[in-house]
Amino acid sequence: MRVTSKIDSILRQKIIDRPDVILDDPDVMKALIAANETAMGANIVDLRGVAMDRLESRLDRLEIPIAASLQPLMKIWRVRIKFSALF
Secondary structure: OOOOOOOOHHHHHHHHHOHHHHHOOHHHHHHHHHHHHHHHOOOOOOHHHHHHHHHHHHHHHHHHHHHHHHHHHHHHHHHHHHHHHOO
């Protein structure tokens, strides 16, 4: 039994052919998760969603210090690359 899709068949086929494009886009994934939570209703709590929100928040807090701590190393690597290019 085939269910009639509500999206354009060309778009649907593109998604089927390249799901990684959807999965790698944070904004699209957030919209899909939000739509899924809305469809589940207010009485159901998806603990995976809660866990993902917390992990995403932690990752956001970690990215800034890690990026800042890598800046001195990046300068050293640039100098080494320039120096090694001389020989």
